[in-house]
Amino acid sequence: PDAASQWLWPRVLAHRCGGALAPENTLAGLEVAAACGCGGVEFDVMLTADQQPVLIHDETLTRTTDRDGRVAALTLDAVRRADAGCRHAAAFAGERVPTFAEAAARCRELGLAANVEIKPASGHDVATGARVAADAARLWAGSVLPPLLSSFSVAALAAATQAAPTLPRALLCERLDEDWQARCEELGVIAVHADAALLERDQAAAVRAAGYRLAVYTVNDAQRAATLFDWGVDCVITDRPERVRPPRGRS
Ligand code: G3P
Ligand code: MG
Numbered sequence: 001p002d003a004a005s006q007w008l009w010p011r012v013l014a015h016r017c018g019g020a021l022a023p024e025n026t027l028a029g030l031e032v033a034a035a036c037g038c039g040g041v042e043f044d045v046m047l048t049a050d051q052q053p054v055l056i057h058d059e060t061l062t063r064t065t066d067r068d069g070r071v072a073a074l075t076l077d078a079v080r081r082a083d084a085g086c087r088h089a090a091a092f093a094g095e096r097v098p099t100f101a102e103a104a105a106r107c108r109e110l111g112l113a114a115n116v117e118i119k120p121a122s123g124h125d126v127a128t129g130a131r132v133a134a135d136a137a138r139l140w141a142g143s144v145l146p147p148l149l150s151s152f153s154v155a156a157l158a159a160a161t162q163a164a165p166t167l168p169r170a171l172l173c174e175r176l177d178e179d180w181q182a183r184c185e186e187l188g189v190i191a192v193h194a195d196a197a198l199l200e201r202d203q204a205a206a207v208r209a210a211g212y213r214l215a216v217y218t219v220n221d222a223q224r225a226a227t228l229f230d231w232g233v234d235c236v237i238t239d240r241p242e243r244v245r246p247p248r249g250r251s
Helices: 027-035 076-080 100-110 125-139 154-163 180-187 201-209 222-230
Strands: 012-014 040-047 053-055 113-118 148-151 169-172 191-195 213-217 235-238
Touching (some): 027 040, 053 125, 100 125, 113 125, 113 154, 125 154, 148 154, 148 191, 154 169, 154 180, 169 180, 201 213
Parallel strands (some): 012 040, 012 235, 113 148, 148 169, 169 191, 191 213, 213 235
């Protein structure tokens, strides 16, 4: 891994901004994560039809907002008309789908490290990787705490590398397959983000021994998190940032 492209590696990241404590991928979630004492957050970024990066996980608005439609087929204006809070709880009604710029600014203000998951709508991998990385470099310019870009999409990560070569990147995967190290070397990533439910102890050791950082998602049980930290996992991504704590004696 490239020693020049490093990240802070907080031990606990709130998943989709605030985990289960706030509507996912919203600015309200960032406030909750900071209030829980989280060092950082993970969130998902996708492009609208007019190529504007916004925080959303699904390709459609349906599950998380009061509207329907495909994000990649809607303008930013249309996406911004959706209420991204009311499905979670009435208290969050009126939350909007944040722009990437809004989320970046709030992370910087709150001192939250950001793991920006590049989440391309199907067929938009290269455009999304390039745009999110270029924007990330601009939005965190001059910051001592740059974002960590991650993606399941190899094409998006390759495009991100072209667009912002100095930003640190991580390869997202489900189960670690045989050729994980070759793919990491090819992509120039500094870390692997793996599904905690599928990770084996010897795989965790192999990733760390090869000099890569290791994050796992999504761990909501404090005891399980403690076990994973014991295996050498650097960072746990959780829906329960109020429950999952860093290992004792380390921050
Ligand atoms: O980045 C970790 C995790 O968020 C990946 O899964 O589906 O929640 O984006 P998903
Ligand atoms: Mg994600």
